[in-house]
Amino acid sequence: MSADPAGGVTATRATLAEVAERAGVSISTVSKVLNGRSGVSGDTRARIEALLADHQYNPRNPGPNHAPLIEVLCFEIDSSWAAEALAAIERVARRRGVGVVVSGTSDRQKPDLGWIEGVLNRRPVGVVLVASNLLPEQMQQLRSRNVPFVMLGPAGDVPPDVPTIGSADWSGAYAAARHLIELGHREIAVITGPEDMMAATARLSGFRAALEGAGLTLRPEHLRRGEFHHDDGIVQGRALLSLPQPPTAVLTSSDVHALGVYEAARALGFAIPSQLSVVGFDDLKVARWAGPALTTVRVPIAEMAARAVELALEVRADTAPAPMRIDLATTLVVRDSTAPPRL
Amino acid sequence: MSADPAGGVTATRATLAEVAERAGVSISTVSKVLNGRSGVSGDTRARIEALLADHQYNPRNPGPNHAPLIEVLCFEIDSSWAAEALAAIERVARRRGVGVVVSGTSDRQKPDLGWIEGVLNRRPVGVVLVASNLLPEQMQQLRSRNVPFVMLGPAGDVPPDVPTIGSADWSGAYAAARHLIELGHREIAVITGPEDMMAATARLSGFRAALEGAGLTLRPEHLRRGEFHHDDGIVQGRALLSLPQPPTAVLTSSDVHALGVYEAARALGFAIPSQLSVVGFDDLKVARWAGPALTTVRVPIAEMAARAVELALEVRADTAPAPMRIDLATTLVVRDSTAPPRL
Numbered sequence: 001m002s003a004d005p006a007g008g009v010t011a012t013r014a015t016l017a018e019v020a021e022r023a024g025v026s027i028s029t030v031s032k033v034l035n036g037r038s039g040v041s042g043d044t045r046a047r048i049e050a051l052l053a054d055h056q057y058n059p060r061n062p063g064p065n066h067a068p069l070i071e072v073l074c075f076e077i078d079s080s081w082a083a084e085a086l087a088a089i090e091r092v093a094r095r096r097g098v099g100v101v102v103s104g105t106s107d108r109q110k111p112d113l114g115w116i117e118g119v120l121n122r123r124p125v126g127v128v129l130v131a132s133n134l135l136p137e138q139m140q141q142l143r144s145r146n147v148p149f150v151m152l153g154p155a156g157d158v159p160p161d162v163p164t165i166g167s168a169d170w171s172g173a174y175a176a177a178r179h180l181i182e183l184g185h186r187e188i189a190v191i192t193g194p195e196d197m198m199a200a201t202a203r204l205s206g207f208r209a210a211l212e213g214a215g216l217t218l219r220p221e222h223l224r225r226g227e228f229h230h231d232d233g234i235v236q237g238r239a240l241l242s243l244p245q246p247p248t249a250v251l252t253s254s255d256v257h258a259l260g261v262y263e264a265a266r267a268l269g270f271a272i273p274s275q276l277s278v279v280g281f282d283d284l285k286v287a288r289w290a291g292p293a294l295t296t297v298r299v300p301i302a303e304m305a306a307r308a309v310e311l312a313l314e315v316r317a318d319t320a321p322a323p324m325r326i327d328l329a330t331t332l333v334v335r336d337s338t339a340p341p342r343l
Numbered sequence: 344m345s346a347d348p349a350g351g352v353t354a355t356r357a358t359l360a361e362v363a364e365r366a367g368v369s370i371s372t373v374s375k376v377l378n379g380r381s382g383v384s385g386d387t388r389a390r391i392e393a394l395l396a397d398h399q400y401n402p403r404n405p406g407p408n409h410a411p412l413i414e415v416l417c418f419e420i421d422s423s424w425a426a427e428a429l430a431a432i433e434r435v436a437r438r439r440g441v442g443v444v445v446s447g448t449s450d451r452q453k454p455d456l457g458w459i460e461g462v463l464n465r466r467p468v469g470v471v472l473v474a475s476n477l478l479p480e481q482m483q484q485l486r487s488r489n490v491p492f493v494m495l496g497p498a499g500d501v502p503p504d505v506p507t508i509g510s511a512d513w514s515g516a517y518a519a520a521r522h523l524i525e526l527g528h529r530e531i532a533v534i535t536g537p538e539d540m541m542a543a544t545a546r547l548s549g550f551r552a553a554l555e556g557a558g559l560t561l562r563p564e565h566l567r568r569g570e571f572h573h574d575d576g577i578v579q580g581r582a583l584l585s586l587p588q589p590p591t592a593v594l595t596s597s598d599v600h601a602l603g604v605y606e607a608a609r610a611l612g613f614a615i616p617s618q619l620s621v622v623g624f625d626d627l628k629v630a631r632w633a634g635p636a637l638t639t640v641r642v643p644i645a646e647m648a649a650r651a652v653e654l655a656l657e658v659r660a661d662t663a664p665a666p667m668r669i670d671l672a673t674t675l676v677v678r679d680s681t682a683p684p685r686l
Binding site for chain 1: 410411412419420421423425426427429430431433434437440442443444445446447455457461465573602603605606609628629631632633634635636
């Protein structure tokens, strides 16, 4: 290990042997920690982890150390969004001869207990985070093992150096709001998503910008928030339609919200689109199946998922100094749930 | 290897060494074939495969030879049925500390090229087939490596010795048809699923039994068939509603079909349920989201998926001489898409 004049270690990447020497343990002990195996005391493990992190351990020859697997960590696997993303990830990985290990998490901000150990043990070529996030120390654990990770539909704070595949949420939202404004709507409500989802924040911001650009204000009672669940759409839709002055149109941040608003409108006797216009977001398959078919903003989920897999494999092969954030274009898809307001 | 009096080999299970001796190769060559690795000529590989199959090779100590992984082969990963099954499989596997490798297939009757090699290479503890099937030689390859497999929602011909988790499709269908008959419907149409899906056949049979039990006949023009896709529901729904004597009610074999019928009814101006009653099958999340909420037959997909994982792990641990087919109960869920016919 090369030392700098002050007696410390330089930031050049260290080998396994160097880390072992520095930690005062055998190479096999470092290897155990690297691969998430048991048989190393907590103290020693912590010391080795710290050295690996400080010295950016990088195997000289990463190939044989990795299994032909991609790990996918996914928030709410059975959501329509996740299902469409998973199907696309699997298709691309299959074409590339890489297996896909899927893990769910009940917390968008971090994986469940045991996830990182499983991943280190399986030694995948890369990790794709679907609407989910890692703790900083977990990111470091992956980095120190040379396992790249990519975020797809980022959740929460994304460090600037984490490659991320998203969609042009702001401009999609702007286009959706413009569509309602051009139809003549003035009393437009918004149902936004969770505060810790960047996509939800960008969508809300796009809605606001278009409304303000048209000289309209979003009344405080017309701004509602919920998880991306059908039930939240029902609850917020009922609240909006029960106001003394209900809106004539609702912009949502998810097709699933929009279908909840449909249910609220049916229950309260509002016809869509003649008495209420509704716009979704994502263009999930259910958007086409809804009655009336849902006007929505198309997010190219399958393309995004494919790019995430390819990016993870590229980062690994060191073939691409990948741009750190790629947002694929969104498109407004006008169907039958929007119409001019009844005067 | 023990020999029977005729000089052949007895059907007792052979060890790795015995297979190697018989094939005239080293143990490491047999091991390569077992684990799907390269470096063995086609002829030798075929000879070893045949010996493994004939002699029911069974590792004395299967534990260390298997990775803590479950393989899932799934037809149409992004279908709502598959998404709900995958989410449940992953939840149970996570609780048991087992990773889940997911592979899609574009053919319900067999996996895509390369799938079996990947599985043999990864050496999972078990395989769950979601609405998909294997070729007989692939089943043999798994058996000879002591990798149990379980079918969830069987597709095609299921050999009697393959453990299978299904649902009580016949009785669910019977209850759905009885519900319409009790509402007073006499002109009841059926949209059934693919001929090579046992579940579709059982559902059709249940519909027929209830109709015949009530002295009704299913007119030939009232029986329609399609893949479990939304588009098939639209096409068959339009065909039924365009008949000179359209039915007053439609029994479908999938919620996805039922939502297609909704769209056909909207397009042709039939109100649900006042002019047309519609019954789905499966009780996917979309059934609750439909407008009007869909009357359907609940198939306990999550429970079935959990049982499939547990069964695969039990078979492996030799703790349970598992029954070869388990059908979980179905329940009719009456919502807002069914009503008495207009007289």
